[in-house]
Amino acid sequence: MRKKIGFSLLYRDMWQSSGKYVPRKDQLERVAPPIIDMGCFDRIETNGGGFEQINLLFGENPNQAVRAWTKPFNEAGIQTHMLERALNGIRMSPVPADVRKLMFKVKKKQGTDIARSFDGLNDPRNIIDSINYAKAGGMISQAAMSLTYSEVHTVDYYIDLADQLIKAGADEICLKDMAGIARPAWLGKIVKGIRKKHKDVPIEYHGHSGPGFSVATVLEVARAGVDYVDVAMEPLSWGTGHADLLTIQAMLKDDGFEVSDVNMNAYMEVRKLTQEFIDDFLGYYINPRNRLMNSLLIGPGLPGGMMGSLMADLENNLASINKWKKKHNKPELTQDELLIKLFEEVEFIWPKLGYPPLVTPFSQYVKNLALMNVIQLEKGGKRWSMIADNIWDMILGKSGRLPGKLAPEIIELAEKEGKEFFTGHPQEPYPDALDDFRKEMDENGWDYGQDDEELMELAMHPEQYRNYKSGKAKEAFEADLKEKRID
Numbered sequence: 001m002r003k004k005i006g007f008s009l010l011y012r013d014m015w016q017s018s019g020k021y022v023p024r025k026d027q028l029e030r031v032a033p034p035i036i037d038m039g040c041f042d043r044i045e046t047n048g049g050g051f052e053q054i055n056l057l058f059g060e061n062p063n064q065a066v067r068a069w070t071k072p073f074n075e076a077g078i079q080t081h082m083l084e085r086a087l088n089g090i091r092m093s094p095v096p097a098d099v100r101k102l103m104f105k106v107k108k109k110q111g112t113d114i115a116r117s118f119d120g121l122n123d124p125r126n127i128i129d130s131i132n133y134a135k136a137g138g139m140i141s142q143a144a145m146s147l148t149y150s151e152v153h154t155v156d157y158y159i160d161l162a163d164q165l166i167k168a169g170a171d172e173i174c175l176k177d178m179a180g181i182a183r184p185a186w187l188g189k190i191v192k193g194i195r196k197k198h199k200d201v202p203i204e205y206h207g208h209s210g211p212g213f214s215v216a217t218v219l220e221v222a223r224a225g226v227d228y229v230d231v232a233m234e235p236l237s238w239g240t241g242h243a244d245l246l247t248i249q250a251m252l253k254d255d256g257f258e259v260s261d262v263n264m265n266a267y268m269e270v271r272k273l274t275q276e277f278i279d280d281f282l283g284y285y286i287n288p289r290n291r292l293m294n295s296l297l298i299g300p301g302l303p304g305g306m307m308g309s310l311m312a313d314l315e316n317n318l319a320s321i322n323k324w325k326k327k328h329n330k331p332e333l334t335q336d337e338l339l340i341k342l343f344e345e346v347e348f349i350w351p352k353l354g355y356p357p358l359v360t361p362f363s364q365y366v367k368n369l370a371l372m373n374v375i376q377l378e379k380g381g382k383r384w385s386m387i388a389d390n391i392w393d394m395i396l397g398k399s400g401r402l403p404g405k406l407a408p409e410i411i412e413l414a415e416k417e418g419k420e421f422f423t424g425h426p427q428e429p430y431p432d433a434l435d436d437f438r439k440e441m442d443e444n445g446w447d448y449g450q451d452d453e454e455l456m457e458l459a460m461h462p463e464q465y466r467n468y469k470s471g472k473a474k475e476a477f478e479a480d481l482k483e484k485r486i487d
Helices: 011-018 025-037 051-057 062-076 097-109 124-136 155-167 184-197 214-224 245-254 264-280 304-327 335-352 362-378 389-396 408-416 434-444 450-460 462-470 472-486
Strands: 006-009 041-048 079-084 114-118 140-146 172-177 203-207 228-231
Touching (some): 041 114, 041 228, 062 079, 097 124, 114 124, 114 172, 124 155, 184 203, 184 214, 203 214, 462 472
Parallel strands (some): 006 228, 203 228
16 A cells, blocks of 8 residues: 655745745635645644744734634644744744743644644753643644754764654654755655654654755655655745645655645645735745755755845845955955855854754854854954854853854853853743733733733734734834835
């Protein structure tokens, strides 16, 4: 009997890997029925990641959007899943434990079946907390391992990590290939190793297409024993996003796997609506470079989804660097030259920082530090002269254990700066906070919302939620969109 491979549509991540925003609630409600009619999806990623924060940024209520978006899939018997960042929940900074626990309860009540939990450092302590909180909230716990390719991230490293997470209670394992740099044969060995120890635990592969490995990787992990594959679809597949459903379906079918057929009339309807949403307003926030694949990303291992912001950073800093060079009678740089210098600097500093997996938020930290180093070096300064506080927190162990060892020069720099290394549990420095947020909601006369979902939203994204409630967020978004349309 042929093995069945299920498909999950990454409709949320398709948008966030391409641009800044996601569709509004009314748009999601329109596209859900034809997605169901496609008849080929076992799962849909509906929320998590930056979904909630993004809704708040353009003045929409994320809780209403999640409930409306998950409802038709729940009714159709299609599982829904979300992405969350363990210690960081669904934001970029650490979250108190009571807020994390409430998040899982809320998400289950809103119609989300599976919690995909990853930690940016692969610290089992952070992921195991999420496993326990997700199961207590009634969700299926899918523990995600952030894949990166280095001398410390070996086949045995990942097999052992999966073993720890499954023994801690994870119902499923996700192979999170956020930069698409997993070499096919290497990842196939990892899947075989996990499958040898755990024959019945569902395994799902999530990969990005940027460097070009993803199609070969999907075939290799399917042959090795994965059960589900994440896919995207036109007009938001490929580039910094994910491999296209049609390509993956045809390839796996040819190799003898059992895969669902695709209702092409429904596919074209989803494709048409997605393009309509792009033309409406979302396209103004999609960098054209994010539609391209780029094998230069193999070396630094940076996620392709960063390329839009990365290129904007380069553009802004290139002018500053060249102004300095012109003043000092030195040859100016082109943007491509600066880009290569940045990639080379990432490759140089990454091992010295203990090989943090290049996933949110640590990919941003490594990129930002590399860029600061390049700027300083190009202006005649010194490397490591500008290190932000959040980068120091990573270095000092406040976010969790780094996979590799810090270079002696980094340790020496920390001691010189009077920094103290943290060896406790990463959750310890962040005490429970829900009572403080309840008090704020009471003082403002704000409703806690169904199943305390509004309380959770305020506690998870305080600044953005306050701006949403005051109307400032919608006002700022509409002004920005108006300016972009004029341009």
